[in-house]
Amino acid sequence: MPDLRAPRGMHDLLPDDEPLWLHVRDTAERVARAFDYRLIQTPLVEDAGVFQRSAGGDSDIVAKEMYVFDDRGGDRLALRPEGTAGVCRAYLEHGMASRPQPVRLYYCGPFFRYDRPQAGRYRQLWQFGVENIGDGSPAADVETIELQHLLYQELGLRDLALRVNSIGTAETRHRYVATLTEHLRPHAATLSPDSQRRLESNVLRVLDSKEDAGHPALVSAPSILDFLAPADVDHFTRVCASLDALGISYAVDPRIVRGLDYYARTVWEFEPPEAGGQSTVGGGGRYDGLIEMLGGPHTPGVGFATGIERIVLNLRERGLGPAAPAAPDVAMIALGEAGEAAALSVARALRAAGLAVRGATPGRSMRAQLRSATSAGARFAVIVGDAEARDGVVQLKPLTVTADQATVAVGEVAEAIRSRG
Numbered sequence: 001m002p003d004l005r006a007p008r009g010m011h012d013l014l015p016d017d018e019p020l021w022l023h024v025r026d027t028a029e030r031v032a033r034a035f036d037y038r039l040i041q042t043p044l045v046e047d048a049g050v051f052q053r054s055a056g057g058d059s060d061i062v063a064k065e066m067y068v069f070d071d072r073g074g075d076r077l078a079l080r081p082e083g084t085a086g087v088c089r090a091y092l093e094h095g096m097a098s099r100p101q102p103v104r105l106y107y108c109g110p111f112f113r114y115d116r117p118q119a120g121r122y123r124q125l126w127q128f129g130v131e132n133i134g135d136g137s138p139a140a141d142v143e144t145i146e147l148q149h150l151l152y153q154e155l156g157l158r159d160l161a162l163r164v165n166s167i168g169t170a171e172t173r174h175r176y177v178a179t180l181t182e183h184l185r186p187h188a189a190t191l192s193p194d195s196q197r198r199l200e201s202n203v204l205r206v207l208d209s210k211e212d213a214g215h216p217a218l219v220s221a222p223s224i225l226d227f228l229a230p231a232d233v234d235h236f237t238r239v240c241a242s243l244d245a246l247g248i249s250y251a252v253d254p255r256i257v258r259g260l261d262y263y264a265r266t267v268w269e270f271e272p273p274e275a276g277g278q279s280t281v282g283g284g285g286r287y288d289g290l291i292e293m294l295g296g297p298h299t300p301g302v303g304f305a306t307g308i309e310r311i312v313l314n315l316r317e318r319g320l321g322p323a324a325p326a327a328p329d330v331a332m333i334a335l336g337e338a339g340e341a342a343a344l345s346v347a348r349a350l351r352a353a354g355l356a357v358r359g360a361t362p363g364r365s366m367r368a369q370l371r372s373a374t375s376a377g378a379r380f381a382v383i384v385g386d387a388e389a390r391d392g393v394v395q396l397k398p399l400t401v402t403a404d405q406a407t408v409a410v411g412e413v414a415e416a417i418r419s420r421g
């Protein structure tokens, strides 16, 4: 075992993981494009203020989990712990408000949280996310939820449970937080140490504490839905009605509060049915105040992000995903000096014709090269020795079906492969 390893909670993506990983990423991009979302890529690091101002200085993500450092020029930077704030920073910086609204954006990339590593919880994690900026209507919430729902359907994750809630405006939460704190304080001694701490710093997060799930004080806690202003109630009612009309099943759960301060009105999470709130596959919500927090004009926005590793875990548990890894169409086999040179130009021509070609390993025996062609899953071996090079031909050998090897002129190899399927 080498003494240098990947940092704790961070993982290498290995070739064996590739088929499932690409399947998830490609499916997500296809679904986002079907809703006319366009790719945005923001830097992996941002000015730390981007997250402090938006996600909230008291949120776990910023206060405990963010990787912050001063660069050599003295700028205080952070590895991005989430995507929404950076996308909104880019929206403002590039004047996207002057484009037709809403602006629909998607992203896929690594994020960093100094969390306690465990199954499904990493310090470098991948998210696929979308942001719909500039549309404050319930229809935008519904479109975003529908996109996320369709993504899981397309991947075969049909049993994920959707829980939705509305957390109203900052003013709603202010009033609710006061009432909830008053309700919970007499029970403080019987709550977990984590919840006791949060009772003072971030009482909303006590609601989704996994240790205290089922605690009588939480079961009897007041519901934030009773604190909503009439316009927020109307917004939420319309979101629910549209989900009903689309046949997307969901449960209203007043305990979904999310861990970031920028949310307002609709919030939601998707999770495996048996998980009990501990392994959310993806979540999102509306963040109408976020762009103002970053110094821009009032601009509504809504979006979600889903953890790619958590999707992959769920697909693996259910035995879902692509059956076979990608294999090359052709493996070149070169023998002799002239054969080696000819194999290079045959391979180049085949690639130009659109085939995936694995290069030869000249110097090894015919048997060894054939063995590695077969284990790579190539459909054909194209064999070029000195005699073939001299005559301008190759030997075309099917590897995945029993059929005879054929002598084919160099200029006709691609066609011969195509005609053999």
Ligand code: HAM
Pocket (backbone or CB within 6 Å): 081, 082, 083, 084, 113, 115, 120, 121, 122, 123, 124, 125, 126, 127, 129, 130, 131, 259, 280, 281, 282, 283, 284, 285, 286, 287, 302, 303, 304, 305, 306, 307, 308, 309, 310
């Ligand atoms: P989030 O709920 O913090 O939301 O993260 C979204 C998803 O990222 C989670 O549901 C989970 O699948 C994955 N995830 C989070 N932390 C980890 C971790 N330590 N290890 C593995 N996976 C993890 C956001 O990030 C918001 N920006 C979502 C959003 C977009 N809201 C509006 N637009």
